[in-house]
Structures are given as structure tokens and as C-alpha cells.
Amino acid sequence: MSTMRAVQVVGYHQNLQMDQVPVPEPTGPWDVVVKIGGAGVCRTDLHILEGQWAEKSQVQLPYTIGHENAGWVSAVGSAVTNVQEGDTVILHPLITCGLCRACRSGDDVHCEANAFPGIDTNGGYAEYLKTSARSVVKIDSSLHPADVAALADAGLTAYHAAAKAARRLTPRDKVVVIGAGGLGHIGIQVLKALSPAEIIVVDRNADAVKLALSIGADHGVVAEGTQVEQVLDLTGGNGAEVVVDFVGENGATAEGTAMLRQAGDYHVVGYGENIDVPTIDIISTEINYIGNLVGSYNDLCDLMELARRGAVTLHTQKYALDDFQTAIDDLDNGRVRGRAILVP
Known part of the structure; x- marks a missing residue:
């Protein structure tokens, strides 16, 4: 043998x-x-x-x-x-x-x-x-x-989440991608190919943000503490219709939720922490948390x-x-x- x-x-x-x-x-x-x-x-x-x-x-x-x-x-x-x-x-x-x-x-x-x-x-x-x-x-x-x-x-997971997100995105919408690493950099390209929405990418690594901008992101935000405010500024104070979170740990989910518009979709892709949100906040804003395998x-x-x-x-x-x-x-x-x- x-x-x-x-x-x-x-x-x-x-x-x-x-x-x-x-x-x-x-x-x-x-x-x-x-x-x-x-x-x-x-x-x-x-x-x-x-x-x-x-x-x-x-x-x-x-x-x-x-x-x-x-x-x-x-x-x-x-x-x-x-x-x-x-x-x-x-x-x-x-x-x-x-x-x-x-x-x-x-x-x-x-x-x-x-x-x-x-x-x-x-x-x-x-x-x-x-x-x-x-x-x-x-x-x-x-x-x-x-x-x-x-x-x-990685590509298939990113595709699955981005394609699901793209089904609801219109040209007037904003989509926030958290994390432009192994999965995120593919998700950005898929969103670019399948969706007419404006793409905002948040990553704590400046090089990753640079890569994101070179492959189709419309805005790049380096996560240095003011990322939530920067995203709110880019979305007219309302937040984004969709957040696709490729990180899912180290506090990303709390920040990501704060970037989400009322009735928005929050796609969980990266994982590692618990999502801790008061149920009253979920119903009063009518937001959706969506799992992606x-x-x-x-x-x-x-x-x-x-x-x-x-x-x-x-x-x-x-x-x-x-x-x-x-x-x-x-x-x-x-x-x-x-x-x-x-x-x-």
C-alpha cells in the first residue's frame, strides 16, 4: 500500500x-x-x-x-x-x-x-x-x-453571504463589510459583481483597507476607534441597510449592530463571540440577524x-x-x- x-x-x-x-x-x-x-x-x-x-x-x-x-x-x-x-x-x-x-x-x-x-x-x-x-x-x-x-x-462562504445580501440591495443602499481578510476580500468582489449598492469596508488593518479599495470598495474605514461614527457619517446618519460581518469576534458584532439601519440585515459570517443585544432593540428597530455557513x-x-x-x-x-x-x-x-x- x-x-x-x-x-x-x-x-x-x-x-x-x-x-x-x-x-x-x-x-x-x-x-x-x-x-x-x-x-x-x-x-x-x-x-x-x-x-x-x-x-x-x-x-x-x-x-x-x-x-x-x-x-x-x-x-x-x-x-x-x-x-x-x-x-x-x-x-x-x-x-x-x-x-x-x-x-x-x-x-x-x-x-x-x-x-x-x-x-x-x-x-x-x-x-x-x-x-x-x-x-x-x-x-x-x-x-x-x-x-x-x-x-x-472561504470563497464559497463569502459568496453565499454576499449573494444572500445582494438579493435585497438596491442602488440607493449601502452595505458595510466588516473585515477585508481571507473571506472579506472575496465578499467585496462578489458584492461588486452582484449588487449595485455602495460598499463601505471596515478593517483595523490599513493594508487590508487599501486592498479593499483596490478591488471595488467605494469607501474604506480603518477601525481605530471612530469606525462607527465614520460609517454613520457615510450613511447620512442612518446606518447601512446591510452589514456583512466577516469577523464576528473581538467586539465586532456590537460595533456592526451600531452601524445598521432600521430594518437592516446583519449577516454573521465570522464567529467567535456572542451577540449581546437587548431584545427591545431588535424589535424596536426591526433588524434581522442572519447566519451564514x-x-x-x-x-x-x-x-x-x-x-x-x-x-x-x-x-x-x-x-x-x-x-x-x-x-x-x-x-x-x-x-x-x-x-x-x-x-x-
């Missing part, structure tokens, strides 16, 4: 460890084994190591981490017809059944019998990964897996079309698979502009 390198969680509050494990093989008729060409490094990976997902995922340790994956098909099960060996693919993050009510309505994310590589089963910080025919999106061969891998989850398979197909057109470009920092610890440390310490990608 051939083996491969894989970066594994061996214990919570411990560093990841590189091990040799068996290369996965197709065992079921719908299995697709993918040679990884790029695996995104995500803040959720840091949260996994902190044990935040242990109870939710019930994953058995050790296991391979990494849930933003793209590469080339290396082997397929007997029933697979949508891809063949050698095809360039990006992976929808979930392995889904296709038979439950959610799957039947195209809402793969809420599949009743799903597996989530990198969260509750082996992921892509490795040379190969096993997924299913339902999870692979064949992409234009002009797109390199290492350049698009993070669109599989990851997008559907169809969302991913739509996003890849935007990528093919050049409307969405991922800003990446690439690291060799062996340098996984450097990538994790850089992300943890705010040294990554855009998205960190491991390349086996």
Missing part, C-alpha cells in the same frame, strides 16, 4: 503533526480521489486546534485537517461519469447523500447524512483526498488549483464562473506542505494578506 504525507491533528491545544498515512482509494462507486494541488489554511483550522469544534464534529483523533481543496482527479469509482482522471477540480467542502430533502432542493450544506473532510473526516493538508462525485466541480484548466483552492470554502454546490459553480471571468481573484500566499506550521503561525499573527495556501 502506498503512503503519503498528511498533516494531522494529534491532540487539541497541541501543534499539528506531519505523518505518513495510506493513500486513499476509491472503495464506493461514487468515490473520487483527488491529488491535492492546493489546500487553503483557514481561521477555522485554528479554532479546530483550540478544540472549538470537538463536541460538534465528534471527530476521532488523529485525523487530517484542511477543508479548502482543489487539485486533479487521480482515481474514480465505477459509477462516476462527471469527471475522469486528470480533470482539474475544486471540491465542494461537504460529501453529501443526494437523497435527503435538503440535497433534493439543492441545499447540500444541510444534508442530513453529510461528511465534512477536514472537520469530521480526513481533509486536504495531504497529497491526496477522497471525496465523492457529487462534490467535485470541474474547472477551467486555465485555473490552477493552488490559485483557487480557498474559493472552495457555507454555500451550496450551485453557489460554488456560480463562484467559479465569476473566477473564470476574472471578476473574483483570490489574493494568496503560498507555502510548501512541509511549512504548514509557518502558515498557521502567519495566519494566527495577522501576517497573511488574502489567503494562505499549502501546496504539496
Whole structure:
């Protein structure tokens, strides 16, 4: 049996460890084994190591981490017809059944019998990964897996939230994006592509704000203490119709709520803290808090079309698979502009 390198969680509050494990093989008729060409490094990976997902995922340790994956098909099960060996693919993050009510309505994310590589089963910080025919999106061969891998989850999550937000936005509206990092910088481009609203970006990092302005934001606000006042000034004192919060921790939600107009939508994407709002404030302003997980398979197909057109470009920092610890440390310490990608 051939083996491969894989970066594994061996214990919570411990560093990841590189091990040799068996290369996965197709065992079921719908299995697709993918040679990884790029695996995104995500803040959720840091949260996994902190044990935040242990109870939710019930994953058995050790296991391979990494849930933003793209590469080339290396082997397929007997029933697979949508891809063949050698095809360039990006992976929808979930392995889904296709038979439950959610799957039947195209809402793969809420599949009743799903597996989530990198969260509750082996992921892509490795040379190969096993997924299913339902999870692979064949992409234009002009797109390199290492350049698009993070669109599989960070991009897909940002797309899902931005597309949901865009459905209600008109040319007279303002939308505030909190956080222009790995997710936020994609969300900004998607809002630019799908919505006629004015985009205001808030980030505590001046470089991130500069990046946001270069990719389509109309206004940039560096969060140095007066960000709420600055946003209110930019919205005529009323606040924005929509806030899309890609941070969700360190006080972002209280500030974001203060930036929201009456009857506004607050999209929660980033996470880490509790939202603490008096219920009287929610009813008197009639605001909505909206959760966003990851997008559907169809969302991913739509996003890849935007990528093919050049409307969405991922800003990446690439690291060799062996340098996984450097990538994790850089992300943890705010040294990554855009998205960190491991390349086996």
C-alpha cells in the first residue's frame, strides 16, 4: 500500500503533526480521489486546534485537517461519469447523500447524512483526498488549483453571504463589510459583481483597507476607534441597510449592530463571540440577524464562473506542505494578506 504525507491533528491545544498515512482509494462507486494541488489554511483550522469544534464534529483523533481543496482527479469509482482522471477540480467542502430533502432542493450544506473532510473526516493538508462525485466541480484548466483552492470554502462562504445580501440591495443602499481578510476580500468582489449598492469596508488593518479599495470598495474605514461614527457619517446618519460581518469576534458584532439601519440585515459570517443585544432593540428597530455557513454546490459553480471571468481573484500566499506550521503561525499573527495556501 502506498503512503503519503498528511498533516494531522494529534491532540487539541497541541501543534499539528506531519505523518505518513495510506493513500486513499476509491472503495464506493461514487468515490473520487483527488491529488491535492492546493489546500487553503483557514481561521477555522485554528479554532479546530483550540478544540472549538470537538463536541460538534465528534471527530476521532488523529485525523487530517484542511477543508479548502482543489487539485486533479487521480482515481474514480465505477459509477462516476462527471469527471475522469486528470480533470482539474475544486471540491465542494461537504460529501453529501443526494437523497435527503435538503440535497433534493439543492441545499447540500444541510444534508442530513453529510461528511465534512477536514472537520469530521480526513481533509486536504495531504497529497491526496477522497471525496465523492457529487462534490467535485470541474474547472477551467486555465485555473490552477493552488490559485483557487480557498474559493472552495472561504470563497464559497463569502459568496453565499454576499449573494444572500445582494438579493435585497438596491442602488440607493449601502452595505458595510466588516473585515477585508481571507473571506472579506472575496465578499467585496462578489458584492461588486452582484449588487449595485455602495460598499463601505471596515478593517483595523490599513493594508487590508487599501486592498479593499483596490478591488471595488467605494469607501474604506480603518477601525481605530471612530469606525462607527465614520460609517454613520457615510450613511447620512442612518446606518447601512446591510452589514456583512466577516469577523464576528473581538467586539465586532456590537460595533456592526451600531452601524445598521432600521430594518437592516446583519449577516454573521465570522464567529467567535456572542451577540449581546437587548431584545427591545431588535424589535424596536426591526433588524434581522442572519447566519451564514457555507454555500451550496450551485453557489460554488456560480463562484467559479465569476473566477473564470476574472471578476473574483483570490489574493494568496503560498507555502510548501512541509511549512504548514509557518502558515498557521502567519495566519494566527495577522501576517497573511488574502489567503494562505499549502501546496504539496
